């Protein structure tokens with residue numbers, strides 16, 4: 153029994169609910185800064201228009217093009233070999249560099265979970281119209297690059313649910329085991345949900361959006377309640393999309409945890 157415990161500890165020592173939550177907290181900064189950067193530009197809707205792009209040999213929009221090409225470049229440097237990274241594109245080139253020896257913390261079924269199609273649809277159809285103003289300023293490439301930054305940050309955060317789920321499973325394998333064997337989504341959702349943590353997350357991201365998005369001035373007074381992104385919108389983003397999708401990843405992972 154003791155040996156078993158020691159052996160499992162030696163592979164899990166860097167992963168606890170505390171360290172995993174710390175990472176999620178740090179990733180909030182990345183997401184909020186990403187949104188602030190995107191909000192500098194108006195909607196620039198031609199970036200999403202397939203008929204506008206007309207790139208020779210490529211049928212998609214400007215944003216699809218920048219995502220495809222950037223992910224291909226990053227794939228060559230092994231980006232998607234990290235268990236924390238998930239591409240939006242299919243058919244990426246293989247890595248050209250020596251593989252890092254990533255710790256085998258997750259169950260191998262994690263490799264089959266990628267909800268980026270869903271994240272893509274939500275980002276462009278629901279979030280972008282909330283965070284940007286109507287209009288065109290011609291900064292199409294910067295706009296598309298900025299969308300990619302936001303998508304990557306959201307995707308990483310949401311798929312981090314795999315790590316959250318693994319930690320929670322290891323903390324209570326019996327409770328989760330029953331629900332997994334029954335393939336009971338609702339029971340899993342109940343087990344992994346912490347309402348009080350979710351309330352804290354929503355309040356914290358709202359406060360961060362106020363701090364990061366304020367006008368900084370050397371005169372007294374500083375920010376007069378004008379923020380670069382609406383803090384209540386950031387809170388809503390988390391409550392309606394980011395946390396539910398993170399929980400979806402957790403459920404999807406747990407359902408396969410005993411395969």
Ligand SMILES: C=C(O[C@@H]1C=C(C(=O)O)C=C[C@H]1O)C(=O)O
Pocket residue numbers: 173176316344345346347349350353394395396398399
């Ligand atoms: C990520 C966790 O699991 C759930 C999802 C949360 C989130 O996405 O922030 C917060 C609390 C939990 O309901 C967690 O427990 O930290």
